[in-house]
Amino acid sequence: MKIKVNAGLWKQIEQHATVWRIGLLPGLVVIGLVAIARMTGSLQLLELATFDNFLRSRPLEPPDERVVIVGINEEDIRLVGKYPIPDHELAVLLRNLQRYQPAVIGLDLFRDLTTDPNRAELAQVFRTSPNLIGIEADGGGSAKLKVKPPPELPASQVGLADIVLDSDGKLRRCLLASKVSSGKIKYSLSLLLAAHYLRTKGIMLQHGTRASDPIQLGLIALPRFRANTGGYVQAKAGGNQILLNFRSHPRPFRVISMTEVLKGRAQPEWLRDRIVLVGVTAPNSLNDTVTTFATKGSLITKAIGTSDDDYQLLYGVENHAHSISQLISAVLDQRPLLSSWSKGAEYLWILFWGVLGIVLGLLLQSPWKTFLGLAGSGACLLTLSYGFMAISWWVPVVPALLALIAAGLTTALFDRDARLLLEQRSLTLKRTYDSVHNGPLQTLAAILRSLDDLPTEKLRSQLQALNQELRSVYESMHQAIATGDQRYTQTPIHELLYQIYENTLKRDLPGFASIRTLIPPDFTPLKECPLSTDQKQALCIFLQEALCNVGNHTVDASCLDVICRHHKSWYALQVIDNGLSNFSLVTREGRGTAQARELARSLRGSFQRRPHVPHGMICELVWRSPKPWWQFYHPFQSTQHPPNRLQ
Helix, strand or coil, rough: HHHHHHHHHHHHHHHHHHHHHHHHHHHHHHHHHHHHHCCCCCCHHHHHHHHHHHHCCCCCCCCCCCEEEECHHHHHHHCCCCCCHHHHHHHHHHHHHCCCCCCCCEECCCCCCCCCHHHHHHHHHHHCCEEEEEEEECHHCCCHECCCCCCCHHHHEEEEECCCCCCCCCECEEEEECCCCCEEEEEEEHHHHHHHHHCCCCHHHHHHHHCCEEEEEEEECCCCCCCCCCCCCCCCCCCCEEEECCCCCCCCEEEEEEEHCCCCCCHHCCCCCCEEEEEEEECCCCEEEEEEEEEEECHHHHCCCCCCCCCEEEEHHHHHHHHHHHHHHHCCCCCCEEEEEEHHHHHHHHHHHHHHHHHHHHHHCCCCHHHHHHHHHHHHHHHHHHHHHHHHEEECCCHHHHHHHHHHHHHHHHHHHHHHHHHHHHHHHHHHHHHHHHHHHHHHHHHHHHHHCCCCCHHHHHHHHHHHHHHHHHHHHHHHHHHHHHHHHCCCCCCHHHHHHHHHHHCCHCCCCCEEEEEECHHHCCCCCCCCCHHHHEEEEEEEHHHHHHHEEEEEEEEEEEEEEEECCEEEEEECCCCCCCCHHHHHCCCCHHHHHHHHHCCCCEEEEEECCCCCEEEEEEEEEECCCCCCCCCCCCCCCCCCCCC
């Protein structure tokens, strides 16, 4: 017995393994295609857009009061009367700022031209301001975009103002250092201002001899941007770049106008020991803006009332402020810098979610369960990815979500087809066996029981009938497989039962020979009974099997009664005879009994075979019609004796 159980268990394992193998391979192919799509950059824009959304939706942070923007707005330009701001007014602005004793001043204005009559005044301010940092532009090697630095400032007080934009024109990175056309390594304005501010607190900048060497501020190593960092694919990563970790606040920095400084209306504590950035915040006079979707707000977007649903405009001076803030916050506040996993870890992450989709597609065989399972897993993926972003880790979201859903749906589709194929094969075998059992085997059983008493001609006739029944099994199964058995889909159940009743009683079975009284059955109570095609077929087989049991196992039966009843939500079908039967033989657990019990489970009813008083047997199937749960019902009492129409 143990060997049989193990063999059966092993057979089930093999069947499940076959189904899983059929569903697993397409899912793995889908995961591979997702990985290839990511490697080729097809998913880059979607990943970058998701990256922006996650950055923008992070919890609020307090404004960084260590960085102050002195903005030259439209009102300041009208007050001065012209733009660019003349050298005299700019010199006055810088001298006034120095009176507030800021830690360092960043001048985000190009000042390479020296034709202004008051240039000497501004030059004197440049030479006497060791905490002043000016700008130049290298232009990425393009001569048209190069802008020289103010000639009066030493090279150590000049930083690059170059901005790195992505292929979609949005800002996500900042340049820290680059080798310019002269061959020298130049630092950006943001890095120089941050390094100067940190130096006042005893924290030094450390860097190698090449632009690509790691940059370190105190104990904090700045994670360099690579060509394939995060969701990027073969991005331009020249020089030393870093992902821009925008400060998460609608107004992350204090903004003071040029007029407020010139008229002394700025509070001293706003500027003392601060990093002060001087730049243009006038959208009509100078187009010094970049676009982003990763911030909660910007000066120009708020000023002109532009919708920030798709993107925000960011002043160049704001960009530098965010860059400076992330550097000093990483050193002084342990605010994490944006980082990403290694490529191997990222693809393992994608593989994990893809395999999870495959498992869900295989285990949750219902389409709705699969859909809900994938939706729940997708929500978990997004929540985990957002949690990683909240602690400044960028993990793949789009490819992982795509692998999860695509692999899950593909696997579910192939798995369903494989299971349907196996179920169809199993159903075909079952129906073939049922046809043989309820036809030829019943005839053969009748022949064997009366073999000694049959004359030769009678035996020949019955064997010919058996031969014809065996051939008809093949023909009927072949037709059912080729075109489907239309009888059970098009013919009402009560008509089918009449046909089964008449055809079965015509069979030459020994138990039918003594029957003198056939009470005509009435199957019309089942006319409105909702049954599936399989249930209709099983009910016909049940009636055929019950009648064949009378024909094969009943002795001296004089009457046969088939009763069909419908009471409220319950139905009953009974086959009753009044002959002498071997009860143990009739009630044994054969194929017919198994069929009846399977049908009872399908109909959520019950089946039993019991003695009939005073003689005979009752074969009974009781089931209830589908009904709303809030309605009451009264089932048949199966222990009640049916109307005794045989006496």
